[in-house]
Amino acid sequence: MTHLTVANEQLTFRRFTDGEDRWSDLQEAIFQAGWSHKCPTYVHRAPPCQASCPSGHDIRGWLDIVRGVDKPPAGMSVQEYAFHKMTMSNPFPAVMGRVCPAPCEDGCNRNEVEDHVGINSIEHYIGNWALENKVGFPKPAQETGKKIAVIGGGPAGLSAAYQLRKMGHAVTIYDEHAELGGMMRYGIPGYRTPRDVLDGEIKRIIDMGVDAKMKCRVGKDVQLADLEKNNDAIFWAIGTHSGRGLPVPGADAPNCISGVAFLRAFNQGRLKFVTGRIIVVGGGDTSIDVASVARRLGHITQVHEKDRVEHVVLGQTAHDVASAAKREGADVTLTSLFPVEKMFAAEREVEDAKREGVDIQGGIMPLEVLKGPDGRARALKMCKCTMDGMTPIPQAGTEFEIECDLIVSAIGQKGDMEGLEAMDNGKGFINADKHFKVPGKDKHFVGGDIVRPHLLTTAIGHGWIASESINTFLKGEEFGKRPKVDVHHFNLIDVLRNMGREPEKFVTTEGERGTSSANFAIHNYEDRSTKEVVPADELFLGHFSYTKRNKREEVHISADQVIGNFDERLKTLTDAQAAAEAKRCMSCGLCFECDNCLVFCPQTAVSRSPKAERGLGRYVETDYAKCIGCHICTDVCPTGYIQMGLGE
Ligand SMILES: Cc1cc2nc3c(=O)[nH]c(=O)nc-3n(C[C@H](O)[C@H](O)[C@H](O)COP(=O)(O)OP(=O)(O)OC[C@H]3O[C@@H](n4cnc5c(N)ncnc54)[C@H](O)[C@@H]3O)c2cc1C
Ligand code: SF4
Ligand code: SF4
Known part of the structure; x- marks a missing residue:
């Protein structure tokens, strides 16, 4: 479903289809459940929106903040907290919120109810808020002493520079244009990526201590051999300008x-x-x-x-x-x-x-x-x-x-490969392996359009993954495997750490076995998010009633008004619209504290965790002595977070 498709006016969810009116095997199912010994476990999986975002946004994570499920730390606003969550993966929310074609929305499970969540419009709202409120990025706490040259100051180069600088590396961007931004500035016109918005989002990265040498073409004004000599790694992000x-x-x-x-x-x-x-x-x-x-x-x-x-x-x-x-x-x-x-x-x-x-x-x-x-x-x-x-x-x-x-x-x-013939794969592009390393070239990494022309969000995603590879390379470690679902994931350990309840390091004496009271692991929990995406049919969609999308206002310009009109056409959501839109998110794959499981459990086996122990993803606990394995909690969990597993 796309932006312009009209949403259905009626619910699309039905538990049973026409003709399915006989209780054929329910009796058996209920009896089996009674002696199945299976009990609920909590299984975190990736939502399809995240899996469809090439820059790997933790979309569900920032929607949870905007909707009020994940509360900001004391003294921080909801918007700022959401901004920091967003920019873990993508430092350009205000640009993305305007021009990303939003593949995440095509993937959104809410399309199976009536219409996707307006993910892109919330990104736009948070991006604008952060610019208006001059929120910046912190400087790295420590310098590593490593130097990296980033060639090309478009989205791929800026994304890598941002991530590498966060890690404490010294980064210098070389760009042949007078100003940074790549195609965000020299391709996409200003009525789509307004220059004050672009300047604001770039300045934040530069203010972290990133150096930029402008009007400096590598292969002409600076020679590759010099860059190799003076840097610990090189990231190629020269885009396709020919x-x-x-x-x-x-x-x-x-x-x-x-x-x-x-x-x-x-x-x-x-x-x-x-x-x-x-x-x-x-x-x-x-x-x-x-x-x-x-x-x-x-x-x-x-x-x-x-x-x-x-x-x-x-x-x-x-x-x-x-x-x-x-x-x-x-x-x-x-x-x-x-x-x-x-x-x-x-x-x-x-x-x-x-x-x-x-x-x-x-x-x-x-x-x-x-x-x-x-x-x-x-x-x-x-x-x-x-x-x-x-x-x-x-x-x-x-x-x-x-x-x-x-x-x-x-x-x-x-790519315009003049002076850079040594990097050319013969077709005007630069080859990359899965880690965005240039095969056969020590120190050299590459990302963005020069690998495969696509979208801004894709170039930004390449920049992030390449920055992780560069960091691994600089530490002299093996690259290892990238996860199947390669995005920024929710991490329950981080939640527990923030609450001072992180699991302890596993230590045991000979002959001793783990017990249910040991704190070596997160009990009854499995994180499958790097391997599995939760599909709509594993959610209890009946929980979600028809709710129209809160759309941004769009300015439509007619043919006889267009000459000389360089105004923006997209307005941002209001505070109330953004919160209402975030509430439409079904939190696929992670608890959003709806209470269904504790309301519907016939054994009162499910209860809310004590307040001091509650955190996102750890909201309820089950008394396994009371649980009879009836799987009602699984059936009524809207997000697919509860799976019957224990006791199998
Ligand atoms: C007209 C147009 C409209 C687009 N619209 C959209 C859209 O609406 N949404 C979307 O998601 N994507 C859009 N795209 C695609 C998007 O712009 C690109 O995918 C993205 O910019 C690629 O980023 P990049 O960093 O790889 O390269 P670029 O953005 O091209 O940046 C490369 C940078 O490298 C510099 N450079 C090149 N060679 C050298 C050298 N030898 N030495 C020093 N510097 C060098 C260039 O000056 C440039 O600044 C559009 C592309 C175009 C052309
Ligand atoms: S960058 Fe694009 S794909 Fe990713 S969350 Fe934003 S709109 Fe969706
Ligand atoms: S409903 Fe929410 S979590 Fe699920 S796919 Fe859509 S935006 Fe993502």
């Missing part, structure tokens, strides 16, 4: 440019308007941004050869006198190989682009760039196509032409 041209004849025309070059020129303030009709070929995020920016810039009737967009984009000239000319709505067509509803761009962005006047045509492929007598592209020849996986199959007899003044290719990117 746009792919159209794979058709005539694509070498001067007015065929790449989407990343177009957006870089706009974001650097050089490109102020477009001239003539534009065709953007793509279907992903970059193509939508190009088309939407072109609509905002507007078109002027061309005044001078040097004002043509391609000259400005390629840095050969800058718009001057023509800036004052009156703008009209730019004529922008976006074409995609896939049908519009299957395009890769986020659905919300596609809908906005259509509303803002972009003509989006799906299921068509370019065949040839048709040039005029001056050698410039005058039209793009296209035809209808179907898709066989990722390969377009042209439909004969459907050819047509679209006239244009500019063709923008936004069909993918690769």
